[in-house]
Amino acid sequence: SGVTTLGIEYAKGDLKARVWDYYAHEMYNTIYGDLEYKMNAGPAKVTLGAQVLSQSDVGDFATSTGASTELKKLRGVTALNGTVLYKTKISADGQIDALAWGLQAKADIGAFSFNAAYNQNNDGHIINAWGGDPLYTSTIFSRNEYRADTTAYKFGAEYSFKDLGVPGLKFIVNHAAYDTDVQTWTGTGAGILGPVVNEKSDEQDYIIHYAVPS
Numbered sequence: 072s073g074v075t076t077l078g079i080e081y082a083k084g085d086l087k088a089r090v091w092d093y094y095a096h097e098m099y100n101t102i103y104g105d106l107e108y109k110m111n112a113g114p115a116k117v118t119l120g121a122q123v124l125s126q127s128d129v130g131d132f133a134t135s136t137g138a139s140t141e142l143k144k145l146r147g148v149t150a151l152n153g154t155v156l157y158k159t160k161i162s163a164d165g166q167i168d169a170l171a172w173g174l175q176a177k178a179d180i181g182a183f184s185f186n187a188a189y190n191q192n193n194d195g196h197i198i199n200a201w202g203g204d205p206l207y208t209s210t211i212f213s214r215n216e217y218r219a220d221t222t223a224y225k226f227g228a229e230y231s232f233k234d235l236g237v238p239g240l241k242f243i244v245n246h247a248a249y250d251t252d253v254q255t256w257t258g259t260g261a262g263i264l265g266p267v268v269n270e271k272s273d274e275q276d277y278i279i280h281y282a283v284p285s
Contacts, residue, residue: 085109097130099167099198103205112178120175124205126197128167169195171216175207184229190216191223208247210274215249222250243278 078091090104105122171192178185188207197217208216208223216223227245232238251270 093203094129095200099126099128101126101198105205114180116179118175118177118179120177120207121173122175122205122207123172124170124197126167126169126195167195167198169197169219171197171206173207173216182231182234184231186225186227186229188225189223190221192216192219192221195219208249210245210247211276211278213247213249213272213274215251215272218249218251220252224248238284239282241278241280243276243280245276245278246273248273 073096075094075096076092077094078089081088085108087107088105090102093101093103095101102125103122104124105120108119110117110119169192171190171194173188173190175186175188190206190208196219199214199217204214206214206216206223208225210225215221225245225247227243229241229243232240232242249272251272252267253270
């Protein structure tokens, strides 16, 4: 049991790269990597980013959870007759198999900052443990990009009041949209998965943030 972590970071000029491995013994292994490149584009200071996150089970996870496709049917909920629950999408052999990737662009122009981000997860749900939240399209309440079969977008803007004599004060607005293909557990009979349907959700955040200048 326990978690072993290993990280490598590289920086040269305007380029930065990171790779981290979080290995939860007898549970799952998470590998995360990202790239960041900064450049000037006229009056704007632009930052481009790319990321990938892979997660798979390790050790005796499959044995301890039954190693069957029943995991895809939310095992043990047959007693909840008529209850609608989301399918837990795990690979066909009943194991964790998830992969997500994303792109991001930021532009700083004077007191304003703008950003746009995209994430895609076409495989299984990602277990987002230990307080980490690396994917670009998270918002205050929503982490939907960690769900299986999800496409996510996020757009944001920020204004710094430094030039108005209030350093450390910022106003931030974000909008994120999530598009997910889901199935439901009907809870009838032996338990039947319903047809795949598309679920859309979105979130808007308005934030006033103040950090005491150092």
